Amino acid sequence: MVRTLSIIVWLLLIILPVGSGVLFLLVTSFDPETGVNLVALTELFADYDSIASSLILAVAAPLIACYLALWMAPALLKHTRLQQLLSPLLSIPHVAFAVGLMLLMSPSGWLIRLTESVSGIFPAPPAGWPLPEKSLVTVMMVLVLKELPFLLLMISAQLKQLPVNSWMTQAQSYGYSERQAWWRIVTPELLRRLTLPMAAVIIYSLSVVDIPLLVGSNTPGVLAQRVYEWSFQFSAGSQVKAITGAWVLLAMALILLLINARHYAFYRRFVLGKKVTQPVKLNTDKASRYTWILLGVLSLGVIVVLVLQSLASHWFYPNLWPAELTLERWQSEWAYLTEPTLNSLWLALLSALVGTLAAIVLLQRQRQKAAASFYWPVLVALFIPQVPLVLGWQRLVGGQLNSGWQPWWVFWSHAVYTLPYAYLVLHGAYTRFNEQWLTRAQSLGYSARAAWWRIMLPMLKQPIAVAFAVAFSVSIAQYLPTQWLGQGLTPTLTTEAVSVASGGDWRIGSLYALLQMLLPLVVFIAVGLIGTKSYAEHS
């Protein structure tokens, strides 16, 4: 049963989409006119700025986010309610988050306006402000802040699986401080379980296009953004560059993933090999608490500023407050929102459900085969640049696209993306699930199947719910596959938001961003309400 299902999942959601995408890449790569050639490759490497910024971004942002998350995570043990705080942060679409952040922190943002209104020292927005509208630093900050809640959520799901409290108590009885116990005992195990979520974060940082386009430097910008731009320029030269760039991105992703797989081993060698030192000032509960507060304030600020923008008649520098608030924009859009909202909803619900179930099937099959390592092909869809991938799918389904089947192909394309994320989220908890529980259940007379349904599934309720929520928000965020496979028949809140925002009018953009945020927010809050008791402590 599991075997049959897993074969179906492999065929439909991995081999077919990835195969057709890679095939398309290969066909275009060896096309004599627009194919990859050495000249393009040397040109790309000669112009190494983009590659360098991509690397810096893909290495630094995930690492900063990872250690920041680990540093903040002990608070999750003490205050399980904190997880609720992550929900709004997780559900703000990342582009909207970037915009909200700029509205708060940019040189003409709210902070500077506040300073100006108090002191009058900035009659014009200051130059040389550390967080300008366009720089790698700004992109990095947005990525770290967006990846941080995701990693905290992953950590929180893993903590449910581990007897952390008894480990901590034991360690402290050996004379470690609480913080030392955390960094030396809990962290290595967490890092091992975070390998896959980190892989996702790394791939995302390497391949993200929309945030660099919005707040990144554009001379020249990161590689992913340039590949995207080249794809839409129609000269043969640009097409060659786009394909070549796509392969370079793939190679970079593979190298970074290999390094990431050794991350926890490096940590063991370098951190645990050291003697225990006195804790530094920063490494205290107090500092970590302030960071939580800061994160909360920031996400609240972003939401407030988006709400104000969507209601503002006009709002120019240096005013602290919009000239007047009006519901006009909401009222005029209201009549046109039903179709995109419903499309977003059914696509996300269905594809998240299918993605999560498919992930469970694959993981169960792995348990049967006793393979704890992860199936890397599951993730391949994430690191092929979207443009060639989706073009490949169009070639694949070609004629189907004009016969009313479009919505179902869109749903399929979303499932292709929800599966890897659901798999990532579940992998650690599922493959490291303690076999003892099942053995005990079976010794009490349950069949293997009953034990799975009655013991394992309830114990994994939390990570499964988180996987569903993450998959749901992944589906909500899809632009290109929805736009291209849906042929305009499945406008979603995201396709509307992206196209409306392309004109730079952030008042209407904010309105759509808020709507985009609403659906995942409901799902994340629901997940947060699911029992947060740790089963592992019972052992």
Add this chain to the structure above:
Amino acid sequence: MRFTAAISLLLVTLFAALPLKAEVVNFYAWGGSPEVNSYLRWAQRELQEQGIQLRHNKVADASEVVKQIIDGHSNADIIWINGENFHALKEADALRSIAGEIKAMNNINPELNWQTDFGEPVDGLEVPWGVGQFNLISRPGLFAQKAVTAESLLNAARENKGRISYPKPPEFHGTTLLKSLLLSLHPQQRSVFQRPVDSVNANELTEPLWSYLDQLHPLLWQQGENFPSSAGEQISYLANGQLLMAVSFNPNDYKTLVNQGRLPAGVKRHTLSDKAITNNHYLAVPSSSNNPETAKAVIEFLLSEKAQQRKADSNRWGDPSVLKSAQGSSLLEPTDDLHASWQEYLEREWSARYQ
């Protein structure tokens, strides 16, 4: 009994609904302007009465659809394009020749130079929908003259360090700014730019432009190390005080954007060099359209007196009419765009130097 009643009710509703089943036309158009979107919503309501259902499929950039059409997977019936996108579609032989079949073409303003699009012959593959005139929008007091020369732009940048910029080429507003600078730097020999790049000494002609930009860039926003990515983004920077000027292709934008609350009142409109580079934006029907006849009916409507007048209303979209009735109402002194081959040349040379 109840079952039969339900079935017959269902059948009755189906039959009642059938005559209302409208012809669907998929119109792919950039969705980044709330004003354009609400104009198309009005058009939708008007066409509904003719039994045509116009779907505005919003895109972030027209080139997305163009790529789709060239790849052979698009259900677009009408697209809104010009310049490079038209060029690419023409080369791929992906457009229907429709200009001869549209009656409203008899009412087109004869002064309108619509037969070439960015120097590329239109050959009836698209019809003009509106007029673009390149202009600068500035905060009051930045420029003294209506017509801004390259020199006065440089002076303004000197006096307001870090407060001036332009969209980064190959974004077409940015490339058009380069073209306008060329015209301003060569007031005596403008006709030379109507010829293909490779038939003139382009390197010599553009030399003054590059040395001018070398002086200008360090004075720009973020020292010319970054540029706004689009004209829309630059408008936002003008609104929030980062910049003192923006660029636009709509000669009414200095009014319409104030009406919409996107720009503060009092902004001024200027031309860069003494004339505004003028071109058109067009509607085209891809050869792959499943519904070309209805698509043409939609185009007829969009070129009607009523629709064009509403479009030109500066309290709404403010995009100039292309009809005879609008003759002589040209808003800015027009000048032809450079020959199409200059586009790619300037983009390439600019990237090589400043990116």
